[in-house]
Amino acid sequence: xxxxxxxxxxxxxxxxxxxxxxxxxxxxxxxxxxxxxxxxxxxxxxxxxxxxxxxxxxxxxxxxxxxxxxxxxxxxxxxxxxxxxxxxxxxxxxxxxxxxxxxxxxxxxxxxxxxxxxxxxxxxxxxxxxxxxxxxxxxxxxxxxxxxxxxxxxxxxxxxxxxxxxxxxxxxxxxxxxxxxxxxxxxxxxxxxxxxxxxxxxxxxxxxxxxxxxxxxxxxxxxxxxxxxxxxxxxxxxxxxxxxxxxxxxxxxxxxxxxxxxxxxxxxxxxxxxxxxxxxxxxxxxxxxxxxxxxxxxxxxxxxxxxxxxxxxxxxxxxxxxxxxxxxxxxxxxxxxxxxxxxxxxxxxxxxxxxxxxxxxxxxxxxxxxxxxxxxxxxxxxxxxxxxxxxxxxxxxxxxxxxxxxxxxxxxxxxxxxxxxxxxxxxxxxxxxxxxxxxxxxxxxxxxxxxxxxxxxxxxxxxxxxxxxxxxxxxxxxxxxxxxxxxxxxxxxxxxxxxxxxxxxxxxxxxxxxxxxxxxxxxxxxxxxxxxxxxxxxxxxxxxxxxxxxxxxxxxxxxxxxxxxxxxxxxxxxxxxxxxxxxxxxxxxxxxxxxxxxxxxxxxxxxxxxxxxxxxxxxxxxxxxxxxxxxxxxxxxxxxxxxxxxxxxxxxxxxxxxxxxxxxxxxxxxxxxxxxxxxxxxxxxxxxxxxxxxxxxxxxxxxxxxxxxxxxxxxxxxxxxxxxxxxxxxxxxxxxxxxxxxxxxxxxxxxxxxxxxx
Numbered sequence: 001x002x003x004x005x006x007x008x009x010x011x012x013x014x015x016x017x018x019x020x021x022x023x024x025x026x027x028x029x030x031x032x033x034x035x036x037x038x039x040x041x042x043x044x045x046x047x048x049x050x051x052x053x054x055x056x057x058x059x060x061x062x063x064x065x066x067x068x069x070x071x072x073x074x075x076x077x078x079x080x081x082x083x084x085x086x087x088x089x090x091x092x093x094x095x096x097x098x099x100x101x102x103x104x105x106x107x108x109x110x111x112x113x114x115x116x117x118x119x120x121x122x123x124x125x126x127x128x129x130x131x132x133x134x135x136x137x138x139x140x141x142x143x144x145x146x147x148x149x150x151x152x153x154x155x156x157x158x159x160x161x162x163x164x165x166x167x168x169x170x171x172x173x174x175x176x177x178x179x180x181x182x183x184x185x186x187x188x189x190x191x192x193x194x195x196x197x198x199x200x201x202x203x204x205x206x207x208x209x210x211x212x213x214x215x216x217x218x219x220x221x222x223x224x225x226x227x228x229x230x231x232x233x234x235x236x237x238x239x240x241x242x243x244x245x246x247x248x249x250x251x252x253x254x255x256x257x258x259x260x261x262x263x264x265x266x267x268x269x270x271x272x273x274x275x276x277x278x279x280x281x282x283x284x285x286x287x288x289x290x291x292x293x294x295x296x297x298x299x300x301x302x303x304x305x306x307x308x309x310x311x312x313x314x315x316x317x318x319x320x321x322x323x324x325x326x327x328x329x330x331x332x333x334x335x336x337x338x339x340x341x342x343x344x345x346x347x348x349x350x351x352x353x354x355x356x357x358x359x360x361x362x363x364x365x366x367x368x369x370x371x372x373x374x375x376x377x378x379x380x381x382x383x384x385x386x387x388x389x390x391x392x393x394x395x396x397x398x399x400x401x402x403x404x405x406x407x408x409x410x411x412x413x414x415x416x417x418x419x420x421x422x423x424x425x426x427x428x429x430x431x432x433x434x435x436x437x438x439x440x441x442x443x444x445x446x447x448x449x450x451x452x453x454x455x456x457x458x459x460x461x462x463x464x465x466x467x468x469x470x471x472x473x474x475x476x477x478x479x480x481x482x483x484x485x486x487x488x489x490x491x492x493x494x495x496x497x498x499x500x501x502x503x504x505x506x507x508x509x510x511x512x513x514x515x516x517x518x519x520x521x522x523x524x525x526x527x528x529x530x531x532x533x534x535x536x537x538x539x540x541x542x543x544x545x546x547x548x549x550x551x552x553x554x555x556x557x558x559x560x561x562x563x564x565x566x567x568x569x570x571x572x573x574x575x576x577x578x579x580x581x582x583x584x585x586x587x588x589x590x591x592x593x594x595x596x597x598x599x600x601x602x603x604x605x606x607x608x609x610x611x612x613x614x615x616x617x618x619x620x621x622x623x624x625x626x627x628x629x630x631x632x633x634x635x636x637x638x639x640x641x642x643x644x645x646x647x648x649x650x651x652x653x654x655x656x657x658x659x660x661x662x663x664x665x666x667x668x669x670x671x672x673x674x675x676x677x678x679x680x681x682x683x684x685x686x687x688x689x690x691x692x693x694x695x696x697x698x699x700x701x702x703x704x705x706x707x708x709x710x711x712x713x714x715x716x717x718x719x720x721x722x723x724x725x726x727x728x729x730x731x732x733x734x735x736x737x738x739x740x741x742x743x744x745x746x747x748x749x750x751x752x753x754x755x756x757x758x
Contacts, residue, residue: 001071001072001073001099001336001339001340001341001488002026002071002072002073002341002520003022003069003070003071003341003490003520004021004022004024004070004071004072004098005019005020005021005022005069005070006019006020006022006041006044006045006048006067006068006069006070007019007020007066007067007068008040008041008044008045008065008066008067008068009063009065009066009067009068010058010059010063010064010065010066011040011043011044011047011057011059011065011067012037012040012043012056012057012059012554013035013037013040013059013544013552013553013554014037014040014041014044014553014554015059015553015554017041017554017555017556018556019068019070020540020556020558021558022520022522023535023537023538024537025516025535025537025538026516026517026519026520026521027512027513027516027520027521027523027535027538028520028521028522028523028538028539028540029522029523029524029525029530029531029538029539029540030042030522030523030524030525030539030540030541030542031524031525031526031531031539031540031541031542031569031570032524032541032542032543032569033543033568033569034526035544036542036543036544036554036569037542037543037544037554037556038494038524038542039494039524040057040554041522041524041542041556042345042492042493042494042522042524043057043345044057044065044067045067045069045343045490045492045522046343046344046345046492047065047067047103048067048069048103048343049340049342049343050343051103051110051111051113053065053105053109053111054109055109055253062251064104064105064106064107065104065105066102066103066104066105067102067103068100068101068102068103068116069100069101069102069340070098070099070100070117071098071099071100071101071340071341072097072098073096073097073098073099074097075094075095075096075097076094078093078094078096078099078119078336079093079094081335081336081339082327082332082335085327086327088122089122089123089327092118092119092122093119096118096119098117099115099117099119099336100115100116100117100118100119100120101113101114101115101116101333101336101337101340102114102115102116102333106283107246107247107250107251107279108250108276108279108280110280112330112333112334113330113333113334113337114329114330114332114333115329115332115333115336116329119329119332120329123327123328123329123332124329127328130294130320133298133301133319134294134297134298136301137297137298137300137301137304138229138297140301140304141222141225141226141229141297141300141301141304144219144222144226144304145222145223145226147219148216148219148222148223148226151212151215151216151219152216154212155209155212155213155216158205158208158209158212159209161201161205162202162205162206162209165198165201165202165205166198166202221303221309222300222303222304225296225299225300225303226300228296229293229296229297229300232289232292232293232296233293235289235293236286236289236290236293239282239285239286239289240286242282242285243279243282243283243285243286246275246278246279246282247279249275250275250276250279253272253275294320295316295320298316298319298320299312299313299316300312301316301319302315302316340488341488341489341490341520342488342489342490343490343492344489344490344491344492345492345493345494346474346477346478346491346492346493346494346496352371352374352461352462352469352473353371353374353375353378353450353452353461353469353472353473353476354370354371354374354375354450354461354462355371355449355450355460355461355462356433356447356448356449356450357369357370357371357372357375357447357448358442358445358446358447359432359445359446359447359448360445360446362375362376362379362448373477374473374476374477375448375450377476377477377479378408378430378450378476381408381476381479388400397432398432401430401431401432405427405428405429405430408428408429409427409428409429426452426453426464426468427452427453428450428451428452428453428472429450429451429453430448430449430450430451431448431449431451432446432447432448432449433446433447433448433449434446434447435447452464452468452472470497471497471507471508474493474496474497474508474511475511478491478511478512478515478519479511479514479515489518489519489520490519490520490521490522491519491520491521491522492522492523493521493522493523493524494523494524495523495524495525495526496508496523496525496530497527497530505527505529505530506529506530508530509529509530509532536559536562537559538559539559539562540556540557540558540559541556541557541562541565541569541570542554542555542556542557542569543555543557543565543566543568543569557569560698561698562717562720562724564697564699564716565717565720566715566717569717570717570720588640589616590616590617590618590641591616591617591618591641591642591643591757592618592620592635592640592641592642592643593617593618593619593620593642593643593644593645593674593754593757594619594620594621594622594628594631594632594635594642594643594644594645595619595620595621595622595645595683596621596622596624596625596628596645596646596647596652597621597622597623597624597625597719598621598719598723599683599684599718599719599722599723600621600645600647600682600683600722601619601620601621602719602722602723602725602726603683603684603686603687603722603725603726604619604645604683604750605619605726606722606725606726606729607686607747607750607751608750608751608754609729609730610729610734610735610736610739610747611736611747611748611750611751612751613751613754613755615754615755615757617754617757625651625652625655628644628655628659629658629659629662629663632644632659632663633663636663642672643672643673643674643757644659644672644673644674645674645676645754646673646674646675646676647675647676647680647681647682647683647685648675648676648677648678648679648680648681649681649682649708656673656675659673660673674753674757676750676753677749680746681706681708681709682707682708683708683722684696684707684708684711684718684722685706685707685708686743686746686747686750687707687739687743687746688739688740688742688743688746689703689706689707689710690740690742691739691740691742691743692707692710695725695728695734695738695739696721696722696724696725697716697721
């Protein structure tokens with residue numbers, strides 16, 4: 001399983017990151033200012049794996065976090081790792097080449113992982129169908145209970161009527177109808193007529209009563225089921241109510257801890273533990289009562305259909321298996337999560353190489369002893385285990401260790417380019433020693449001793465610089481992890497190499513490149529030396545919606561929209577773009593054309609390519625306007641041809657006057673100050689607003705002011721968007737035919753101006 005994207009919700013400053021794709025080459029870099037939320041991204045991914053969070057990750061509204069990860073899998077992998085999925089689920093799984101997993105936390109800060117995406121949509125559709133079925137049964141049961149209530153009411157009225165009839169005859173002896181019929185009707189007394197009528201009515205009522213009783217008897221099972229449903233539903237609602245009350249208690253606790261308020265209640269840790277235990281029991285009770293309630297409703301549906309209780313129970317079990325397909329989002333989530341990669345947050349100095357460590361501690365796996373993790377990594381790189389140290393020959397053992405030290409140092413030198421002094425590079429080594437008699441009970445027991453040497457000194461790891469110790473720890477951790485077979489690892493690194501020299505920071509990138517085929521890396525940085533401008537597909541920019549308000553939400557910007565990030569967010573990229581790599585320096589064979597800054601250099605370079613310019617002009621970008629006079633003096637001192645191209649804005653107009661007075665004082669030499677026409681306040685104004693919106697900003701937002709004004713007012717990363725446009729032109733994705741008439745005419749004007757230079 002390979003992590004391809006993530007989505008983070010309600011985690012510190014992140015309300016909803018949206019789905020963010022990772023670099024396909026396994027190295028993803030997060031850039032942004034301090035407090036923008038970069039570290040929160042790494043910690044959220046770590047917590048997705050561990051499931052452990054504390055109140056300090058909660059937002060002020062106490063919304064509970066959700067972290068989703070999308071993993072790429074081979075076609076057919078999901079079916080292979082899902083037992084008896086059933087026909088419909090199998091059909092879905094067989095064609096899927098990715099799986100989404102979401103971890104969601106609940107009020108007690110415990111969590112559960114479930115599948116999301118297409119699989120959950122299918123399983124939820126079954127769950128929805130199941131709930132609809134239960135709802136229909138409840139509706140039918142409600143109608144049946146109403147009908148039973150009507151029957152019972154009618155039976156009650158029949159019994160009352162019988163009682164009234166008997167009371168009305170007042171003790172007159174009722175005779176049989178046959179006898180009364182044979183009597184002479186003229187001799188019948190009023191009492192006898194009344195009695196005969198009453199007997200007829202009573203017989204009719206008795207018959208009706210028997211019919212009602214028979215109907216009620218037929219519905220006895222349904223009535224019992226309805227009464228049981230009412231009891232079970234009341235129990236479930238009571239459990240929900242209890243759970244809601246406990247949830248409020250937990251939220252009160254989270255609120256206090258989130259706001260760093262002292263506990264105003266007399267709740268000891270033990271009392272708080274009781275609340276947590278009650279909540280867990282409440283959760284389990286809710287689930288158990290709901291399951292019991294749903295099963296009973298399913299059984300009731302078949303009772304209403306006329307089946308016996310035994311047959312109804314069997315049919316209900318079949319229905320549950322059919323609707324739930326034997327799986328739900330949590331069962332499959334747990335199954336796939338077991339197979340997902342491990343997320344590990346690299347802790348600075350969490351695995352420093354110790355000066356020494358007992359061999360027994362390594363063998364026993366005593367991870368509490370100082371330096372255990374680093375020593376384990378070291379031996380993993382050396383591919384050594386306990387049996388190696390059982391070698392009976394001391395000579396062979398020492399020779400093997402010496403050879404290994406040379407190999408390990410050689411491998412380390414491939415990545416660590418720094419030198420001690422002019423030529424000496426450090427060496428890492430270990431030795432097997434035994435405690436002498438002065439160590440008491442440890443006497444005679446073996447231990448490993450580590451050294452970081454150079455030709456001048458032999459020092460313990462703790463005696464070396466912070467940068468050397470960090471890089472060695474980092475190198476061993478990553479290389480050892482990459483060497484583990486069948487181990488899927490996603491390494492999260494926060495600000496790697498902050499204590500390293502710029503050259504050593506580039507060595508960090510070399511380690512990343514070396515292991516990326518075996519380990520995925522996601523790291524944060526402020527350093528321009530840890531961002532490769534030629535690989536911007538690796539970059540995610542992280543910034544707040546309002547950097548002046550630390551309560552504002554974090555936003556993550558993907559590589560295709562980096563131009564929308566603020567200039568401060570793109571600082572690592574801007575630092576590299578300050579000195580374009582495409583310049584050839586000062587030329588003695590061409591006219592050196594000085595331009596005001598790197599952004600202008602990028603855009604004019606693109607314009608020359610689009611316009612098909614083939615002349616002999618070498619553009620040189622100044623760091624800023626103030627350094628242009630210095631550049632002019634240097635080039636003039638070297639006796640080389642040059643000119644200065646300036647645009648029509650206040651600063652550059654002022655500079656033009658200064659240059660005329662100080663640099664270009666010779667008659668006619670002021671013509672080497674090339675002023676662009678008045679309508680061009682800056683280089684980006686050479687492009688129409690429509691083309692600028694489409695090819696530079698990649699937005700639908702209209703521009704009602706000059707491009708240069710729009711860039712300034714909206715704090716757009718100018719160097720970045722202009723260099724990106726140059727890259728598009730060089731790649732052939734933007735040509736002159738893609739631009740409108742206004743842009744094309746302006747490009748023609750620029751070509752004519754530069755072509756006229758001698």
